[in-house]
Amino acid sequence: MSIKLGAVLCADEVTPSSLETLSSLGFETINIAFWQSLKSSDLPQLADTVAASPLEVSALSIFGNTLSSADTLSGWESLITHSSLFGSPYVTGFAGRVTGRSVEDSLSAWKATFSSLLDLAYKHDCPGLLFENCRMGDLWKRGNWNIAINGEAWALMFDALDDRRLGLQWEPCHQVEAFLDPVLQLKKWLPRVKHVHGKDARVDWDLLKAIGLYSPDKAISSVLPGEGDSDWGAIIQLLKESGYEGSIDIETKNQTFFPDLEEKKQSREYLQKYL
Numbered sequence: 078m079s080i081k082l083g084a085v086l087c088a089d090e091v092t093p094s095s096l097e098t099l100s101s102l103g104f105e106t107i108n109i110a111f112w113q114s115l116k117s118s119d120l121p122q123l124a125d126t127v128a129a130s131p132l133e134v135s136a137l138s139i140f141g142n143t144l145s146s147a148d149t150l151s152g153w154e155s156l157i158t159h160s161s162l163f164g165s166p167y168v169t170g171f172a173g174r175v176t177g178r179s180v181e182d183s184l185s186a187w188k189a190t191f192s193s194l195l196d197l198a199y200k201h202d203c204p205g206l207l208f209e210n211c212r213m214g215d216l217w218k219r220g221n222w223n224i225a226i227n228g229e230a231w232a233l234m235f236d237a238l239d240d241r242r243l244g245l246q247w248e249p250c251h252q253v254e255a256f257l258d259p260v261l262q263l264k265k266w267l268p269r270v271k272h273v274h275g276k277d278a279r280v281d282w283d284l285l286k287a288i289g290l291y292s293p294d295k296a297i298s299s300v301l302p303g304e305g306d307s308d309w310g311a312i313i314q315l316l317k318e319s320g321y322e323g324s325i326d327i328e329t330k331n332q333t334f335f336p337d338l339e340e341k342k343q344s345r346e347y348l349q350k351y352l
Contacts, residue, residue, distance in 0.1 A: 081105040085328040096130035106135040106324040113141035114148035124162035134163040135324040143173030160203040169207040169246040171223035180224045207246040248274035249307035267319045275327035277305025299330040303347035313351040
């Protein structure tokens with residue numbers, strides 16, 4: 078089975094016409110994403126919309142603080158419970174964080190929450206719960222969103238709760254932003270990487286030297302694959318060698334996928350040449 082290429086869509090972008098457009102451009106999968114809560118989403122109806130298209134759902138995601146927001150936690154539970162309607166994809170999001178506390182200080186609350194969610198995943202045959210490592214500005218000692226911010230945190234998490242259905246929703250963008258080599262990190266964490274976001278970052282080194290990391294201006298920008306600093310050829314080769322059979326879903330820096338759709342098509346074609 079080959080690696081498929083897809084798109085990360087906000088739930089309200091999932092319509093028959095948008096899915097038809099993506100399919101016509103060669104996209105094969107979608108990662109359906111929610112921000113902080115499911116709001117009034119009708120999951121069975123959403124599943125029916127996707128089922129009527131040729132696209133597969135690679136992941137269902139909710140991004141919020143799972144440890145402090147009842148709405149986000151309820152969203153995880155609903156997505157896990159309804160995952161079979163979408164073909165049983167992964168359910169993903171931030172690990173959550175005890176607000177204002179360190180990674181270590183949040184571990185026990187994280188373990189308790191995700192032990193319960195794991196039980197639900199086994200009950201409903203959801204293949205896995207994956208953590209995306211966007212920092213949202215969080216640091217090791219304090220933050221408001223997510224403890225799954227780097228490899229050191231992942232090691233603590235998987236040591237505290239070591240289960241085959243826990244893994245990573247990985248992308249090189251956040252590694253470039255942290256001045257990590259994505260390829261070196263991927264080599265180490267391949268067994269835990271179950272879903273990949275097609276998102277990259279680019280460092281303007283001249284600007285960085287002039288303004289540093291803590292300026293209100295930013296010398297690092299999020300970009301699509303093919304426009305950034307990551308070696309996608311090496312990344313995809315590692316995935317293929319490991320037997321990865323998931324997808325790479327292109328994630329835009331905008332709130333919606335569809336502006337500049339030609340740019341997304343070109344990024345898909347860029348990735349395709351390495352497959």
